[in-house]
Amino acid sequence: MLAHHPLGARLPDSAHAVCASLPTMADVIGYEEKDPRVMEKLDLGYPRFIPHIYLRRLLEHLRRRRGWGERDAFLVASEGAARRLLDHARPKDAEVKTEEGFVAVHFPRDPGAADRARLFLQHTGCGISSRQAEDALIQEGKLAARQAEEIVEGDGAAQCVEMLRAASGARSAEDLFLCRSGMNAFHAVFLALQRAQAARGRDLWLQIGWLYLDTQRILEKFTAAPSSFLWIHDPLDQRAIEEAFERHGARIAGVVTETPTNPLVLTGDIPRLAELSRAHGAALILDPSTVGLANVDALPHADTLVVSLTKYASNRGDVMAGLIVVNRSSPFAEALRRDLGEFVEPLYPRDAARLAWAAREMDRISREGSVNTERLAEWIARHPSVARVHWAGAGGSRRNYEILARGKNCFGAMLSVELKRPLAEVFDRLRCVKAPSFGARFTMACPFVYLTHYERAKDEAGRRWLRERGLEPELLRVSPGVEPFDRIREAFEEALA
Structure with a gap:
């Protein structure tokens, strides 16, 4: 996975991947600005932010079959979630329909209420998953079969x-x-x-x-x-x-x-x-x-x-x-x-x-990712293009962290880098999975502030607000995976060259 991945590539290559590639700063900004060039490539993404293609297909099928027309519609996990969504979104003339295993909420087109409903689902994570949507599509005769994958037997x-x-x-x-x-x-x-x-x-x-x-x-x-x-x-x-x-x-x-x-x-x-x-x-x-x-x-x-x-x-x-x-x-x-x-x-x-x-591999992945994080943090901190590195073993909070740590080399798989050069120069050149998550088997990176606080990061007043509160807008967040460390270092050497 230490390679360049095209815009929208599923990472991993699975129908249920929780990330899709945003390989350049232009793509990240295009995603935040909802540029059609970027959005049409994303049939999935982090699930609370980008509705999965199966969820979109299921909603469209239900819209036609149930005769909802152009009404705004959302699928949630339970009747309780539906009630809380409606309390927050405050639409008029809403209807709630219990389907098999999930609940549909729909109401007359209302952009304000629809935006509040979308944000409620994003903030609270109470929607249905891609696997649940996949099963519903199969049951409705709109999908042939489940994706094959390894799972445990039993409960x-x-x-x-x-x-x-x-x-x-x-x-x-x-x-x-x-x-x-x-x-x-x-x-x-x-x-x-x-x-x-x-x-x-x-x-x-x-x-x-x-x-x-x-x-x-x-x-x-x-x-x-x-x-x-x-x-x-x-x-x-x-x-x-x-x-x-x-x-x-x-x-x-x-x-x-x-x-x-x-x-x-x-x-x-x-x-x-x-x-x-x-x-x-x-x-x-x-x-x-x-x-x-x-x-x-x-x-x-x-x-x-x-x-x-x-x-x-x-x-x-x-x-x-x-x-x-x-x-x-x-x-x-x-x-x-x-x-x-x-x-x-x-x-x-x-x-x-x-x-x-x-x-079953959580302990191993956590341990190996921690070791690579410590090695990368120590190496990259000495690079002339790097101003500062944030990680669990750094600075004044290391002693506080060690009180909680389960042992040596238990630093977790996250570090954040402040650069002395434009973020785009490094990010665009970096060979790894570029998407907004961490703690995976594979190395990941993202321009964190652009993906979480874009409205502030895009103008100087907002950037000043962030810096006053200790957050550098041009921050590169990295989550080292379990690849051999020499290969991870090589990817960063190339990006920082």
């Missing part, structure tokens, strides 16, 4: 849960909830804790560090009011964190941070954060997705973990999934176990069977 979900229980350090399978996506995991935890804390008069959510885009969007959009969301940009600013608890401790419902953060790969003082949260009655949600469950032991410090299994566990790059792990010693454990079932959208059985097959 894939149960096998996933047992592997992940051991990896997370949870005591019981009852403490794990397998979800359709990492964002569905976070959204479900957010709703369950929001309910529990509202009864205690708590409505403030504290975000620490730069987090994954849609985690931040849920905190911004689904809290009660703008005054119910507080963001401390630097997870190493312990003084600001302490002051937030001193000023707002009685209001804080939950604290959310990543261990470490994405894309700056910073780790705050998690034991102290846990101490503050518990002393003030706030729930602490930790997300170790950046480095994966095999690399950090975060559960003892958290009330609950939320994890994207699309990374590391689904290391083949063809399943989107998420996980919630409840710390049963948490004062919120009973409320979480009671209410999460209402909000979690369970993983589709075929996705679970494929995930269980891939997750």
